[in-house]
Amino acid sequence: MIDLQTDAMPTVDSIAQTIQIAVAPVFLLAGISGLLMVLTTRLGRIIDRARIVEGRIPHARREDQQELLHSEAEALWRRIRLMNWSIRFCVGGALAICLVVVMLFVGDFTHVNASIVTATFFVAAMVQIISGLLCLLYEVGISTNRMRQGIEIALEEVLHDLPRARRHE
Numbered sequence: 665m666i667d668l669q670t671d672a673m674p675t676v677d678s679i680a681q682t683i684q685i686a687v688a689p690v691f692l693l694a695g696i697s698g699l700l701m702v703l704t705t706r707l708g709r710i711i712d713r714a715r716i717v718e719g720r721i722p723h724a725r726r727e728d729q730q731e732l733l734h735s736e737a738e739a740l741w742r743r744i745r746l747m748n749w750s751i752r753f754c755v756g757g758a759l760a761i762c763l764v765v766v767m768l769f770v771g772d773f774t775h776v777n778a779s780i781v782t783a784t785f786f787v788a789a790m791v792q793i794i795s796g797l798l799c800l801l802y803e804v805g806i807s808t809n810r811m812r813q814g815i816e817i818a819l820e821e822v823l824h825d826l827p828r829a830r831r832h833e
Contacts, residue, residue: 666796682772686765689786691830696793703800707747714740721821739810746803760789 717736725728763785771778 668676680774682768686768689761689764689768692789693761696754699793699796700754700758703747703751703754706800707744707751710740710743710747713800714744736810739806740787742806743803743806746799746806747821750796750799750803753792753799757796759790760785760792764789 669722714737717733717740721730721733721737764782767778767782767785770776771782
């Protein structure tokens with residue numbers, strides 16, 4: 665027969681308190697899931713754009729057009745890699761938050777002091793999420809820079825195609 669000691673079993677109040685403490689990390693998980701939705705949507709759009717650009721390379725008639733398309737494709741692949749790392753870091757952060765919640769319950773049920781492990785998982789989660797956001801920030805910078813370069817090239821082509829007399833108006 666198993667002897668269950670009442671002081672070894674967590675009480676309903678103890679479990680309720682642990683659930684209350686675990687609510688904050690769960691809200692953080694909801695925020696991370698929203699961030700992951702944004703990141704995966706952005707990644708999908710970049711991949712679609714890369715397919716279009718790479719499909720146009722063989723059909724470019726002039727060498728400068730091919731160079732421009734190759735440059736654009738390289739930038740898109742850099743952005744894809746950054747978005748992949750961003751997603752990986754954010755998923756790692758979400759997993760670390762899940763481990764925080766698990767450790768809260770393990771610490772309560774086993775009466776083991778899991779505070780150092782719990783804090784370590786939380787800090788690891790924050791570092792990973794920060795890393796994911798930094799990758800996103802860098803990717804946005806590349807995107808913005810490429811957009812500016814594209815506008816400048818388009819304006820150069822328009823000015824080049826205008827008759828000389830109209831350029832000075």
